[in-house]
Amino acid sequence: MAGRLSRRLALTVPLSLLSASSRAFAFGDGAAFHPRLLRAGTRQILGLRTSGAGRWSWELVRRTSAPARLVPSEVAADQSSLQAEPFVIWAGDDDPGPLSAAEVRGLTRFIRLGGVLVVDDSQPDSGAFGRGALRELSRVLPESAPVRLDPSHVIFKTFYIVDRPVGRVLGPPEIRAIVRGKNAQVIFLQHDLLGALARSGERFALATEPGGVEQREHAIRLAVNIAMYVLCSDYKDDQVHAPFLMRRRARQKP
Amino acid sequence: MTLAALSLAEGVPQLTLFAVLALALACLGFLGFELRKREGAVGWVLLSGLLALLLVAAAVLRPARVNTRGVSVGAKVVVLVDQSRRLLLPSEGKTRRELALRAADAVSKHFAGARVELRGFGTGELRPLVVADALAHESPAELSDESDLSGALNALAQEPGERPKAIVVVSDGRFTRPGATQDDASLRELAATVGAPIHIVAVTEQAPRDASIRSIRTSGASVAHQALALTIEIGCGGGLACGEVPVTARELRQGVEPFVLASGVAKMTGETATVELSITLERAGARLVEVSIEPPEGDTIPENNRRILSFSVTRDRLRLLHVAGRPTYDVRALRMWLKSDESIDLIAFFILRTDEDNTETNEDSELALIPFPVDELFTEHLPSFDAVILQDIDAVQYKLLRHLPALANYVRGGGGLIMVGGPSAFAGGGYARSPLESVLPVELGGGEPFDTADFVPRYTEAGRSAPVLRGLTELFADELPTFTGSNTLGAARPNAITLWEHPDRRAGRGPMPVLALGESGDGRSIALGVDGTHALAFSEFADRAAGRAYGALWDGLVGWLMRDPRYEALRLELAGPCIAGLPAKLRLVRLPGATGDVSLQLTRLGPQRTPVLTKTVKEPAPGPLELELGALEVGGYSASARVGAAPPTRFDFACERGGPAWSDSRPDPERLSRIAKASAGRAVSAAQVNELPVPDPIEVAAERSHVPLLPAWAWTLAASLALGGHWYARRRQGLL
Numbered sequence: 001m002a003g004r005l006s007r008r009l010a011l012t013v014p015l016s017l018l019s020a021s022s023r024a025f026a027f028g029d030g031a032a033f034h035p036r037l038l039r040a041g042t043r044q045i046l047g048l049r050t051s052g053a054g055r056w057s058w059e060l061v062r063r064t065s066a067p068a069r070l071v072p073s074e075v076a077a078d079q080s081s082l083q084a085e086p087f088v089i090w091a092g093d094d095d096p097g098p099l100s101a102a103e104v105r106g107l108t109r110f111i112r113l114g115g116v117l118v119v120d121d122s123q124p125d126s127g128a129f130g131r132g133a134l135r136e137l138s139r140v141l142p143e144s145a146p147v148r149l150d151p152s153h154v155i156f157k158t159f160y161i162v163d164r165p166v167g168r169v170l171g172p173p174e175i176r177a178i179v180r181g182k183n184a185q186v187i188f189l190q191h192d193l194l195g196a197l198a199r200s201g202e203r204f205a206l207a208t209e210p211g212g213v214e215q216r217e218h219a220i221r222l223a224v225n226i227a228m229y230v231l232c233s234d235y236k237d238d239q240v241h242a243p244f245l246m247r248r249r250a251r252q253k254p
Numbered sequence: 255m256t257l258a259a260l261s262l263a264e265g266v267p268q269l270t271l272f273a274v275l276a277l278a279l280a281c282l283g284f285l286g287f288e289l290r291k292r293e294g295a296v297g298w299v300l301l302s303g304l305l306a307l308l309l310v311a312a313a314v315l316r317p318a319r320v321n322t323r324g325v326s327v328g329a330k331v332v333v334l335v336d337q338s339r340r341l342l343l344p345s346e347g348k349t350r351r352e353l354a355l356r357a358a359d360a361v362s363k364h365f366a367g368a369r370v371e372l373r374g375f376g377t378g379e380l381r382p383l384v385v386a387d388a389l390a391h392e393s394p395a396e397l398s399d400e401s402d403l404s405g406a407l408n409a410l411a412q413e414p415g416e417r418p419k420a421i422v423v424v425s426d427g428r429f430t431r432p433g434a435t436q437d438d439a440s441l442r443e444l445a446a447t448v449g450a451p452i453h454i455v456a457v458t459e460q461a462p463r464d465a466s467i468r469s470i471r472t473s474g475a476s477v478a479h480q481a482l483a484l485t486i487e488i489g490c491g492g493g494l495a496c497g498e499v500p501v502t503a504r505e506l507r508q509g510v511e512p513f514v515l516a517s518g519v520a521k522m523t524g525e526t527a528t529v530e531l532s533i534t535l536e537r538a539g540a541r542l543v544e545v546s547i548e549p550p551e552g553d554t555i556p557e558n559n560r561r562i563l564s565f566s567v568t569r570d571r572l573r574l575l576h577v578a579g580r581p582t583y584d585v586r587a588l589r590m591w592l593k594s595d596e597s598i599d600l601i602a603f604f605i606l607r608t609d610e611d612n613t614e615t616n617e618d619s620e621l622a623l624i625p626f627p628v629d630e631l632f633t634e635h636l637p638s639f640d641a642v643i644l645q646d647i648d649a650v651q652y653k654l655l656r657h658l659p660a661l662a663n664y665v666r667g668g669g670g671l672i673m674v675g676g677p678s679a680f681a682g683g684g685y686a687r688s689p690l691e692s693v694l695p696v697e698l699g700g701g702e703p704f705d706t707a708d709f710v711p712r713y714t715e716a717g718r719s720a721p722v723l724r725g726l727t728e729l730f731a732d733e734l735p736t737f738t739g740s741n742t743l744g745a746a747r748p749n750a751i752t753l754w755e756h757p758d759r760r761a762g763r764g765p766m767p768v769l770a771l772g773e774s775g776d777g778r779s780i781a782l783g784v785d786g787t788h789a790l791a792f793s794e795f796a797d798r799a800a801g802r803a804y805g806a807l808w809d810g811l812v813g814w815l816m817r818d819p820r821y822e823a824l825r826l827e828l829a830g831p832c833i834a835g836l837p838a839k840l841r842l843v844r845l846p847g848a849t850g851d852v853s854l855q856l857t858r859l860g861p862q863r864t865p866v867l868t869k870t871v872k873e874p875a876p877g878p879l880e881l882e883l884g885a886l887e888v889g890g891y892s893a894s895a896r897v898g899a900a901p902p903t904r905f906d907f908a909c910e911r912g913g914p915a916w917s918d919s920r921p922d923p924e925r926l927s928r929i930a931k932a933s934a935g936r937a938v939s940a941a942q943v944n945e946l947p948v949p950d951p952i953e954v955a956a957e958r959s960h961v962p963l964l965p966a967w968a969w970t971l972a973a974s975l976a977l978g979g980h981w982y983a984r985r986r987q988g989l990l
Binding site: 026027028029030031032033062063064065066067080081083084085086109112113114115157158159160161183217220228230231232233234235236238240241 | 579580581582583584585586589590593600601602603604605606607608611612613614615619620621622623624646676677704705706737738739740741785786788789791792793794796797800801
């Protein structure tokens with residue numbers, strides 16, 4: 001395992017460290033999963049959660065065959081570089097306030113090109129960020145409202161079989177998303193996923209409550225599934241996988 | 255010849271004649287009424303009355319004598335000689351055609367007193383025929399596969415001018431129309447269209463000892479991957495004992511031996527037997543299927559023991575196998591594009607976990623993963639795919655190596671292959687010096703398997719003119735996004751085309767290909783040495799065209815791979831049927847904008863790879879171009895033509911010796927007799943031509959004179975005197 005992991009890390013880490021935001025990647029790295037943090041509206045203080053994006057990549061590389069860039073970057077909604085890659089995370093703990101017209105335009109183009117945006121509420125108890133983000137995104141996609149993703153949605157089986165979403169907090173047992181066509185393009189999480197992944201030195205920065213270690217593992221699995229959803233879209237909905245997954249779900253639920 | 259006749263004066267209308275006759279009859283009736291009870295010399299009254307009536311009528315009508323002088327000419331006789339290729343069948347040491355031409359000559363001599371027109375008929379149209387010229391060309395190219403007498407008779411009936419008094423048909427009777435099952439009533443109707451007796455000269459009545467494929471029928475359309483039933487009728491004629499006749503259907507492919515699709519045995523109970531073979535053509539496009547029989551000993555016509563059929567195989571849906579070594583944004587973009595196309599049936603397998611990955615699970619049931627069914631995919635299911643996309647997958651690590659020979663054969667057999675770049679593609683994935691390398695459009699060199707430097711690929715001249723990239727160039731002209739790194743590709747193989755090249759890296763003597771297209775056997779392959787085309791779907795660059803450039807590129811690549819005519823620079827077709835031994839021509843139609851030299855390479859389908867013909871036409875004028883292929887042998891051929899630097903276009907076709915015309919070698923004297931009988935004509939053999947009835951000659955007027963019997967005043971005077979006499983007779987009888 002170490003050999004394979006080190007090879008992929010060798011592909012991704014050094015050059016990413018050299019320049020997290022430039023295009024000077026290694027071959028294969030330009031197509032690698034890259035969780036970028038979105039700046040839009042009022043600037044959010046993410047603190048240690050910024051490291052959660054890097055950990056997201058690290059877990060993806062450790063657990064799956066997918067390559068990822070380990071050092072996260074930030075991108076502003078009104079920058080054209082938002083359109084450089086199809087994935088971005090918008091996290092925060094307070095109402096982001098109204099988005100500027102340029103930010104709305106940028107996000108609109110991002111979504112219309114097919115990008116995936118994860119809205120991660122760092123303080124689900126207050127829900128201020130989630131509500132504010134939903135309000136602003138309704139300006140970006142006025143014709144689309146979020147819907148609850150069915151438990152059979154592919155996002156719950158892109159790599160792990162996940163029964164319910166969790167993050168730093170247990171949160172609601174569902175994921176809501178804005179679905180365009182067949183794709184869930186804006187995913188609303190009320191579980192502080194980045195909080196569950198955040199690191200402080202060699203340790204996880206924030207406790208996962210109430211489930212502890214097991215809950216963190218499930219949070220990581222959800223993060224891996226979201227990454228795989230971004231990379232493979234509805235691959236696991238293909239007919240060829242259906243009988244296997246049905247049998248496995250049946251075994252898990254006595 | 256001189257003829258004389260009586261007539262009325264010129265210029266007297268018919269109405270006047272009827273009026274005079276009516277008046278005369280009325281007068282006679284009145285006279286008879288007057289004389290009915292009279293006695294004495296009433297006879298004088300009646301006689302003088304009649305005379306007066308006649309002379310008054312003559313004074314009005316003024317009769318004249320008409321003298322006619324004319325000549326006698328022979329009747330028009332049309333001799334229709336069967337010009338079907340079937341008449342090249344041997345008979346009595348000659349060909350039926352030679353016998354037919356000699357019989358036509360004999361007919362001309364027999365009808366020496368008539369005006370004989372010799373015409374040839376085949377597909378319905380009539381052509382003048384000169385026996386001596388026709389005898390000098392043993393197998394002229396203008397002979398047709400059909401023998402349409404009905405069409406010929408209808409064409410004759412519609413010709414303006416003099417109708418023939420007799421028609422003589424010279425044939426063996428195995429017409430396409432009228433068919434063998436046509437009833438007598440419809441034959442009479444056909445004969446009535448020309449309004450003349452149809453005499454028949456049968457060139458032969460002896461069926462050769464021959465086993466043949468009489469007909470091949472298919473039920474339904476030919477769709478890739480779906481079974482198609484061939485109903486094959488085998489015939490045995492001339493007293494040949496056939497018993498059981500093995501039948502085989504093979505697909506002719508380039509570079510490999512014919513592939514056996516199905517075989518069976520026709521059990522002959524009478525003269526014919528039918529066998530049904532179910533074949534499945536896996537590849538869409540023009541496919542050639544050879545159906546052959548093993549004839550019994552004594553078969554005298556081997557040319558009709560096999561037929562080569564051309565099938566235009568369509569697709570229900572394009573069935574693609576997409577295999578990716580790891581999930582990336584590039585994989586995502588390709589999958590989303592493939593899934594968005596309803597005409598594509600996508601089977602995808604992505605390697606999501608390797609043995610080295612730590613999933614932190616106690617058991618696999620926590621994972622939504624299934625084993626990669628590599629053996630099943632590349633053995634059992636491989637033929638069912640129209641194309642395979644290998645995207646950044648390591649052949650060594652994922653146990654693909656052992657299946658690469660089969661995958662290479664799949665491509666040579668007509669499958670499509672796209673290898674998409676990434677660290678584990680091409681040489682980086684262990685494909686160098688593997689069997690698959692030989693079917694890729696590029697060589698895979700040694701050294702570092704990839705380079706990490708950013709670059710912008712450059713269009714080659716072929717890339718700029720290739721229809722496959724037209725969609726992309728229409729959006730961005732020559733502009734391309736920056737790609738991060740490139741696979742190390744060798745030089746393009748012969749007959750491969752480089753569309754994009756690296757601006758800095760070299761392969762052999764030229765720039766390194768980045769995107770190349772090639773043909774291998776019956777299949778096509780594409781090498782794309784980057785893993786960043788997703789930048790055409792999602793990037794700042796892509797945003798300028800709202801992401802449409804990605805679809806434009808891949809529409810072209812997959813379309814070209816599947817031989818979609820929209821992405822070919824040329825359209826090829828045969829200018830007429832290809833008959834073995836006769837000169838054949840190929841027509842090339844270039845797309846607008848396709849300029850440059852036109853080169854053609856003709857290869858025989860099968861294991862032989864040496865071209866039978868190569869040609870180049872320097873800068874031909876715009877418009878369709880016809881290229882002489884010369885006289886080809888029996889078999890399937892693949893013509894690969896190229897205009898300028900654009901990728902070549904391929905066209906497969908078959909050449910047969912006898913073709914459908916020779917499928918049934920038996921003459922049909924009975925049908926000939928029925929046609930003759932239906933038109934009141936006679937049916938004779940070639941030796942009995944002298945027994946045909948010669949139609950009477952036609953008299954044609956040359957001079958006509960019109961002389962009055964008496965001048966008008968004489969008729970008037972005579973009528974007056976006669977009326978006076980009649981008046982006198984009536985006075986004597988007291989009738990005034």
